[in-house]
Amino acid sequence: MRMKFRIFKNIVKQGFQGMWRNRGMGLASVGSITAVLIILGIVLIMILSINNVVVETKNKFDEIQIFLEDDITDEQLDYIEEQAKENEGVLSVIYQSKEQALEIMKEDWGENAYLLEGFETNPLPDSFIVKLKGIEYADSVVNKVQELEGIDEVKYYKDIIEKLVLMANYVRGGGLIITAILIVVSIFIISNTIKITVTARQREINIMKYVGATNGYIRGPFIIEGVLFGLIGAVLSILIVNYGYRYFFNTVNDKLYVLFTVYLVPPVALIKDLSIIFISIGMGIGALGSLVSLKRFLNA
Amino acid sequence: MIQFVNVSKEYKNGVKALSNVNLSIEKGEFVFLVGPSGAGKSTIIKLILKEEDPTEGKIYLNDMDITKVKNRKIPYIRRKVGVVFQDFRLLQNKTVYENVAFAMEIIGAHPKEIRRNVPMVLSMVDLSRKAYCYPDELSGGEHQRVAIARAIVNSPPILIADEPTGNLDPETAWEIMNVLRDINRRGTTVLMATHAKDIVDIMKKRVIAIESGKIVRDEEKGVYENEISNI
Ligand SMILES: Nc1ncnc2c1ncn2[C@@H]1O[C@H](COP(=O)(O)OP(=O)(O)O)[C@@H](O)[C@H]1O
Ligand SMILES: [Mg+2]
Numbered sequence: 001m002r003m004k005f006r007i008f009k010n011i012v013k014q015g016f017q018g019m020w021r022n023r024g025m026g027l028a029s030v031g032s033i034t035a036v037l038i039i040l041g042i043v044l045i046m047i048l049s050i051n052n053v054v055v056e057t058k059n060k061f062d063e064i065q066i067f068l069e070d071d072i073t074d075e076q077l078d079y080i081e082e083q084a085k086e087n088e089g090v091l092s093v094i095y096q097s098k099e100q101a102l103e104i105m106k107e108d109w110g111e112n113a114y115l116l117e118g119f120e121t122n123p124l125p126d127s128f129i130v131k132l133k134g135i136e137y138a139d140s141v142v143n144k145v146q147e148l149e150g151i152d153e154v155k156y157y158k159d160i161i162e163k164l165v166l167m168a169n170y171v172r173g174g175g176l177i178i179t180a181i182l183i184v185v186s187i188f189i190i191s192n193t194i195k196i197t198v199t200a201r202q203r204e205i206n207i208m209k210y211v212g213a214t215n216g217y218i219r220g221p222f223i224i225e226g227v228l229f230g231l232i233g234a235v236l237s238i239l240i241v242n243y244g245y246r247y248f249f250n251t252v253n254d255k256l257y258v259l260f261t262v263y264l265v266p267p268v269a270l271i272k273d274l275s276i277i278f279i280s281i282g283m284g285i286g287a288l289g290s291l292v293s294l295k296r297f298l299n300a
Numbered sequence: 301m302i303q304f305v306n307v308s309k310e311y312k313n314g315v316k317a318l319s320n321v322n323l324s325i326e327k328g329e330f331v332f333l334v335g336p337s338g339a340g341k342s343t344i345i346k347l348i349l350k351e352e353d354p355t356e357g358k359i360y361l362n363d364m365d366i367t368k369v370k371n372r373k374i375p376y377i378r379r380k381v382g383v384v385f386q387d388f389r390l391l392q393n394k395t396v397y398e399n400v401a402f403a404m405e406i407i408g409a410h411p412k413e414i415r416r417n418v419p420m421v422l423s424m425v426d427l428s429r430k431a432y433c434y435p436d437e438l439s440g441g442e443h444q445r446v447a448i449a450r451a452i453v454n455s456p457p458i459l460i461a462d463e464p465t466g467n468l469d470p471e472t473a474w475e476i477m478n479v480l481r482d483i484n485r486r487g488t489t490v491l492m493a494t495h496a497k498d499i500v501d502i503m504k505k506r507v508i509a510i511e512s513g514k515i516v517r518d519e520e521k522g523v524y525e526n527e528i529s530n531i
Contacts, residue, residue, distance in 0.1 A: 211379075211450070
């Protein structure tokens with residue numbers, strides 16, 4: 001046991017030495033890992049934010065709003081309500097006057113409501129709000145009521161949600177591809193960095209083999225060197241993404257784009273998961289880079 | 301201790317380095333492996349060290365079949381066999397002491413043990429005074445003595461030397477031979493590949509002669525023999 005520990009200590013020591021001796025190329029390795037993780041961070045934040053929007057939108061808007069023409073007759077009004085209620089999946093049909101609509105809007109906008117004071121006449125139309133069991137019932141209801149007399153416009157959010165989901169998929173797909181390419185590039189850079197240490201220590205490695213060093217003992221320091229580069233890259237990128245995003249988030253907040261920030265993932269919620277992901281990926285890239293170079297240059 | 305049974309070796313490029321080699325070396329023996337350059341001496345050593353696998357036949361080390369062993373096991377086989385080469389193979393950035401201690405660190409020896417054994421083997425090869433010198437401050441003979449000290453510091457039962465005097469002048473070569481003889485007297489089995497005729501003839505030890513991959517002679521208290529010329 002103590003023997004194992006001594007061997008382990010030796011390996012770690014050599015790993016640190018290798019890293020220090022090789023710090024020039026190491027900079028390139030750390031830089032590439034940092035870059036990968038920053039981009040991955042941006043992609044993750046985008047995906048999470050879009051997902052947020054999708055979820056929020058789905059919750060808020062599993063309803064259809066039927067805007068009515070100003071000169072609608074009572075018969076038309078009753079008929080529309082009747083037709084809307086008849087559909088499967090409809091929970092309720094509620095009439096909302098333009099005055100009510102304005103009140104609700106003022107509440108929604110909160111401290112920015114003063115922006116609404118400027119209107120001389122209420123620009124909002126009267127409407128029916130059709131509550132649905134789920135967004136999937138929206139199409140049939142819309143089809144049914146769309147052509148009726150007295151309707152100005154039927155608004156629903158299925159399109160938006162679908163577009164958002166599509167966008168999230170593109171971001172996810174694109175992000176994944178870019179990240180994968182960058183990971184491969186970093187592994188390549190790391191493996192070349194480690195190759196320098198391997199070459200510098202080729203003699204020593206040969207001697208070690210003759211004296212009976214195990215493969216683990218020979219490879220260990222290189223893997224540790226790679227993992228250390230990965231770890232440094234991870235820590236740097238965590239700092240950069242965390243503080244960078246905080247700055248961005250606060251700037252957006254300050255500039256009153258409240259509606260936008262509501263959907264951005266709050267930075268505090270992000271830091272822990274991001275750290276775990278970054279450290280794992282950074283160390284993984286480092287270890288893999290070392291293994292690649294050991295396979296290629298040590299053939300042991 | 302070391303046994304080859306019908307061993308043949310063909311390298312990947314098609315060179316047939318050994319054919320049907322049989323030999324058996326007992327514990328405590330001192331054996332010369334002689335023959336001209338390219339005869340297959342180093343190949344025999346590489347097979348013992350598991351640097352190469354035999355194409356045919358069986359190899360035993362300490363009664364253990366090492367013909368086919370998992371890569372993982374090879375380091376443990378090598379710990380039983382100390383090796384010395386013609387080109388010394390020392391680490392230039394380490395002192396004499398560190399070069400020897402290195403072999404012990406690798407196998408996880410206790411620091412106390414390292415502090416005890418290293419000076420001991422250094423005095424055995426008469427290098428105590430040079431313990432803190434770097435290799436570039438040493439003569440050829442001293443280089444080789446450091447290499448021998450490193451090879452025996454973990455007390456392997458076998459010491460293999462592949463042309464250890466090849467780079468040394470005759471006087472220095474004898475210095476090395478005396479060290480090897482001492483080590484053998486302490487009970488270590490020694491196998492030395494060489495084509496130094498004078499040394500073999502004077503030492504009067506067992507001689508295994510190999511030519512073009514075949515064992516042509518194996519005799520106790522042998523000599524190098526005239527017809528195998530020293531190329
Ligand atoms: N790694 C190798 N690959 C191919 N051929 C080799 C290799 N090592 C040695 N040989 C060949 O095997 C033969 C025996 O070589 P070797 O055992 O080194 O002879 P010696 O040590 O007696 O001079 C020679 O013909 C040599 O060229
Ligand atoms: Mg040879």
